[in-house]
Amino acid sequence: MKIIVTGGAGFLGTRLIKALLARAGQVEGLPAFESIVSVDLAPCAVDDPRVSSVTGNVSDPAFIRAAVTPDTVAVYHMAAVVSGQAEADFDLGMSVNLDGTRALLEACRALGTTPRFVFASSLAVFGGPMPEVVPEDLALLPQSSYGAQKAIGELLVGDYSRKGFIDGRVCRLPTIVVRPGKPNAAASSFASGIIREPLNGQASNCPVPPATRMWLSSPATVTDNLVHAIAVPGERLGGRRTLNLPGLCVTVAEMLASLERVGGPEARARVTEVPEQRIIDIVCSWPGDFDVSRPLALGFTRDGDFDAVVRQYKDEFIG
Amino acid sequence: MKIIVTGGAGFLGTRLIKALLARAGQVEGLPAFESIVSVDLAPCAVDDPRVSSVTGNVSDPAFIRAAVTPDTVAVYHMAAVVSGQAEADFDLGMSVNLDGTRALLEACRALGTTPRFVFASSLAVFGGPMPEVVPEDLALLPQSSYGAQKAIGELLVGDYSRKGFIDGRVCRLPTIVVRPGKPNAAASSFASGIIREPLNGQASNCPVPPATRMWLSSPATVTDNLVHAIAVPGERLGGRRTLNLPGLCVTVAEMLASLERVGGPEARARVTEVPEQRIIDIVCSWPGDFDVSRPLALGFTRDGDFDAVVRQYKDEFIG
Incomplete structure (x- = not known):
């Protein structure tokens, strides 16, 4: 089979x-x-x-x-x-x-x-x-x-x-964070980019407001x-x-704070914040938090906190 | 054009x-x-x-x-x-x-x-x-x-x-009631049939429980x-x-009561009530009442009461 x-x-x-x-x-x-x-x-x-x-x-x-x-x-x-x-x-x-x-x-x-x-x-x-x-x-x-x-x-x-x-x-x-590799054409691509690029010593732009809630795994x-x-x-x-599927509800500001805690202030400093309306229109129409009591009861799981998500990428792809 | x-x-x-x-x-x-x-x-x-x-x-x-x-x-x-x-x-x-x-x-x-x-x-x-x-x-x-x-x-x-x-x-x-003519393959076809056939002197079966709420126009x-x-x-x-679209929320029992008021007890007596599971499975999964405040504010309308709906059919098709 x-x-x-x-x-x-x-x-x-x-x-x-x-x-x-x-x-x-x-x-x-x-x-x-x-x-x-x-x-x-x-x-x-x-x-x-x-x-x-x-x-x-x-x-x-x-x-x-x-x-x-x-x-x-x-x-x-x-x-x-x-x-x-x-x-x-x-x-x-x-x-x-x-x-x-x-x-x-x-x-x-x-x-x-x-x-x-x-x-x-x-x-x-x-x-x-x-x-x-x-x-x-x-x-x-x-x-x-x-x-x-x-x-x-x-x-x-x-x-x-x-x-x-x-x-x-x-x-x-x-939204899956942190994807390795290069940005793709997904409207949510920046959510990985603002963590991945700075940890690799590169600049990245965050196109949505800091208060934007994301639902991440x-x-x-x-x-x-x-x-x-x-x-x-x-x-x-x-x-x-x-x-x-269960996820973590975190704001973009909280994501960048995790980046700073795990990658240091120099990593955080590589992220610019220039709004991009095309991305805002799509991503800010998505919900930031869900009632996932049924999937959790069915045995589905979620990450502990966003610092651990950033560390998962760092440990696997940067070491 | x-x-x-x-x-x-x-x-x-x-x-x-x-x-x-x-x-x-x-x-x-x-x-x-x-x-x-x-x-x-x-x-x-x-x-x-x-x-x-x-x-x-x-x-x-x-x-x-x-x-x-x-x-x-x-x-x-x-x-x-x-x-x-x-x-x-x-x-x-x-x-x-x-x-x-x-x-x-x-x-x-x-x-x-x-x-x-x-x-x-x-x-x-x-x-x-x-x-x-x-x-x-x-x-x-x-x-x-x-x-x-x-x-x-x-x-x-x-x-x-x-x-x-x-x-x-x-x-x-x-659900549109009363459709003239013959029954069709719609699961809701009976909703017209239980009014139309008796008013035309014919027998009709009601396949769903009397308490079933219907949303009608x-x-x-x-x-x-x-x-x-x-x-x-x-x-x-x-x-x-x-x-x-706005409708009337009425039970099948209320529909049959309207039939009796407009068409007389002999019309009501022509309706049998033999359950049909295939129809119940479909029709009883439909909602019976809606919040239609937005469509009403937009100028959409609904019927006054179900007696008037039965009379509309009787006046137009039986006279």
Whole structure:
């Protein structure tokens, strides 16, 4: 049996594949598997005999049908065109984020085996007036095409699950901080940049006001939660298949204070604060805090504090 | 300039076309038009030189592109595969209710003129635990594929409006009672049937418990509200393009009491009450009452009481 990870060549997909390999046979409820197949535009860099890559576009139904073979026991759908790019290129976002999700769901339905299916969604499904703490039953009001496409994916996963075509779980990921590497086209890219660049001796700009609340998770915690998401029994989720993964609610000012505590005043001094309206419009429409009592009761976890999140990056990538 | 009505051959579409013709030039904000084009599988029966029909499937992008000519000032998207049918034939529902809506939105976007666009949505977008009175910001949790497809349409109309591709308005219609003619495949078809058939001397079954609350609107009122929906300025709607149209909250028991008052005890005696689980599962997942303060402030209306709704049908179709 195999697990498919779309976006398996990406930062989070790669990390998830490594975690699945490391925990095979050790996590209660995790489906047994012999191999993991990464489905992405580029091959996955994980060097393990159990991992293989098929490369192509998830929005191509024939490609996806060929990848989702009858031995598929579970699918992680992580591939997406990110928020900034989906806003700049509407057709590309619709093609990958909507048509791609649909092609993958159809391929799973064609199996007739109700495979487990984890869909990575986003805070970008929210917008408009919002309570201080967002409850599970707040209406979605996306302020970006990316958010609308993710919200549509959530509805599809919900309906395919209700029909018994898949056993789906939607994980709305907090903003992941600190991502290693270079900035990307996500509107939230700065949230990693304002920690990562200064720790690497480089300048970085913070484009949103210091009081902006962010809902954050470290890469290690979000990976743990994605592994848990495929292991938790479907009947414990019931009819509400969408979960706001637990995160930390911190302001940008608090993030920069953590940077200063962990990286020193010289790191903090590398961050400029020039507002960028395009980023503010998207990121400041996202909620900063959630009621996550149900996901916590289901065994999902969150980071202890933001200093630890900064140290996690420093220890792993700077040493 | 022309107005397009998809589903223009249907009961509500036909009624809407007649109302638009009657009120041309008389309703503040109603876009000026010289013609109305019905887009449906069958031709529209309205006999007026200003009305023409093009027949075909809304899920065919080439057909829809040809219908949406540059003189299109407004579009009503009423065509849909109804709830019972979309549940029985998943692929048909996805094709018409999702792909058809998308094809129409793309054709409108291609105009580059931001036409007004009214999308008829449904209570079927709701489900799960619900407060007694549903607020505007309650999360959607569809319990049918029809509801999921309508919820996806709402998200698309919202995002196309935000991008300026259309000037969209989503009207979640109450259950329309009393529809004339024959029962259809909608799960809510009985709500008209238990009034219409007895008044016509025929038997009818009520498949849901007497205490079931329904959210109802007469054909005349919902038509008024659809005309108003295209006339209201987009800036008054702001970023929240979806409206729960005002309705009457009545129980099935109250509906049957109205039937008895208007049609006499012999009419009431023609209604049997044999539960049907397939209908209960869908209809009893819908909310029975809504906070409609915003739509009422925007000038939308509702019926006075249910006796008047029954009399409206009796006067128009039985006399």
